[in-house]
Amino acid sequence: MSELDVSTIDLDADVHSVRLEATNHEGCFLGKNLAPKKFCAGAASGFAMADLLFGLDLGNAPTFGFSFPDWRGHVSDLTFRPDMSTLVQWEPGLHSVIGDYWQADGSPVGTCPRNLTRRLVERLTTRGFTATIAVEIEATVFEESIQEARAKAYRDLTPLGGSAGTAYHLAKSKDWVDYMSAVARRLDEIGIEWEAWSDEDAAGQVELNLVPGSPISVCDNWARARQVMREVAFDRGHTVTFMAKPTAGYGQASHLNLSLKRDGANMFYAPDGPSTTMRHAVGGLLATIRGATSVMLPQITSYRRLVDMSGPPTTVSWGIANKSTAVRAVCGHPAYSRLEYRLPGADANLYLAVAVILAGVIAGLDGELEPPEAVSDLAWCVPDLERLPDTITKAAAALADDLILREHLGDEFVDYWVGTRRWEWMQFHTTGGDPFAELSEWESARYFEFP
Template identity: 85%
Template sequence: MSEITTTSTGLAPAVHTVRLEATNHEGCFLGKNVAPKKFTASAGSGFAFADLLFGLDLGNAPAFGFAYPDWRGHLADLNFRPDMTTLVQWSPGLQSVIGDYWQADGTPVGICPRNLARKLVDRLAARGFTATVAVEIEATLFQESIHEARAKGYRDLTPLGGSAGTAYHLAKSKDWNDYMSAVAHRLDEIGIEWEAWSDEDAAGQVELNLVPGDPISVCDAWARARQVMREVAFERGHTVTFMAKPTAGYGQASHVNMSLQRDGVNVFYAPDGPSPTMLHAVGGLLATMRGATSIMLPQITSYRRLVDLSGPPTTVTWGISNKSTAVRAVCGHPEYSRLEYRVPGADVNLYLAVATILAGVIAGVDGEIEPPDPVSDLAWCVPDLERLPDTITKAAEALETDLILREQLGDEFVDYWVGTRRWEWMQFHTTGGDPFAELSEWESARYFEFP
């Protein structure tokens, strides 16, 4: 196949398949496989994807009950445009490329997660800033194969590596270490840089830290790293899930760390604590936090994590080096001064999370929003602290009325997202969900494999 190798496509001579990749609004990694000749012919013009990829819920049912944008409703084709800078050799004979979704008239699809994240990155750049982000990927590993897990309804599974649930525990069985070593090796092979991986709090749980970088590249690496973790689990006869709370025990998160730079200088740094820019960024993040929670905690199960003293933040708070608050400020270092946004669950779509975080930061810096005093004690179990919305519908209502996020993210995205969250609530209550269970069978079936 060497004749199809061109400078414009960058395909290797032995390639027999090119995989197109992107997330939908739910965070699912979607795509299709095309022949090299087809890829060469269409890489410039794009590839057709039916608009149902943004219209189906996680149960594969079309979501109704809210206004569709002009491009939705009759299974029209959207245009997938590959970003050739993301083309990698995934495995022998298979290359993959990440892209974005566009309408037939050449305008971006307003709810395409990657397009939305890029819009906010560009808006930040127009103000003279760049952002550096990092993500902590948490997942739970089980000994059973995916077929065994499906047969058991994803319940009563055996944690890989033993039942110990203490963070940083090194006395794990060989299968757990072999799995994570294989994941790290695969990430190295496809060029995704990682910093560390370790045991997390829950039995079978792991945290994988990717190298900080620009927002879009880190989101791309996040999407691919999760795909690697799934593929390695399947290959080794195990199961991995990014469900927010796969058992009645601990949940799992996707903490996002972020700093701002101007002309290569970290503007969050000040010798004596948070810089004025960091304070204004915190102010914007807190001002938008209730509405942002709908995006950070997207599913029914996401809200089961919000238990005081169990790890996740439950209040609209910030603090300096305080991990019980929703935003933790890390201060005092010219390079590493940053904000850690601790609300997102493991089931979040990182592109949307980053876009929403940047929206709050931009609003805070533009408006010089002053935050309240930092919380220096534990931010749990304090009656006079404002709490995060604790259900999918409360969070959707908060987003619907958030004028800042509407301005930054756009009415089309906000209205569509709110509609899909209300649809998810209705599906839960009408197709078998149990609001009184610690974790219902409906949730396991719907969220264990997706997103």
């Protein structure tokens, strides 16, 4: 590829740096800042970044004990290629751009979340469908600054806005409202459209709903919106976490809504209930949901959310307008008929979650898989319903054995992901984790700030 010069890239004259942005498999938002001249010179060919960005765990230790893919060498370089359609002014003087990771031979890195999502979107397109997704971002905001939170080991922090934990509560103190208002303004400034924000169930907890869109664009907006929420918290002397369960109270989710279109028509709609396409999509999602759990609930703490009657799904189940099931079908409207996938925690990497969901949907469509009977009552505490894997190792084993997800996600991704989950289990049990604690100090230190 030929080099680009400044005239071919839309950089303002006062730009002093360009920030490269992408997630790793853990969902951490990574990158580096470049001088404008450096960025323009290498935008076409890409920029070298060490493979350790995929080879370190959340404690900054190299992961071992399983086979390495070809791209992982002795701290070899990968290539970050920017997607110029994502270039925005982040703030005066700073632009940012999202990209993907590639190997030296030009092939995609198998564990690059954005590349994996794109591959599944392309597979869906070859079947004549386009997907629209929407995401609900949940987070908890605390009064303390990030420095104060670190000094307290992320324990016994003060929820921003008071102790009220009822969803949609408007009797919040002004600091909570000011925080979310500032987040909304920053999203507007960088061009991320949002639909709503509100109080969630736990004290200090918020929910932010982004505008539905194409899978890649929504995932990009998700990554940037979380960065905005962090930066606004830091600027206002507070701290925010996307940890699956930052306190002993309620956990945090990242519900995903999905619809499929063909020739402009919503293929999930039927006048009398779920369409045939919707039923087959549900069939594929439930056929893969045990293996999918490993990606949707990626960390040790993720599984502490799986408590019956507390919100998250605990069973392999679906239902119409039933929020106690793992997959909720919204039916009866030509525009709004959709599936809500309720399993992901707030700590899930949305790119990977979307890729796994699309893999299940494609399998369901290809195989014309029929789902089991819809659950009409509460899906919690039902002996006849299969339980979801409830530990990081059970979920990893389910994914390792899932031939459908292997077919669509690839052996390279599945084997590497499973290896990193088993490594995470080992680190928890050998470096200070307490399996008998309601929430151990090890988990707070490891997950509060990351991903």
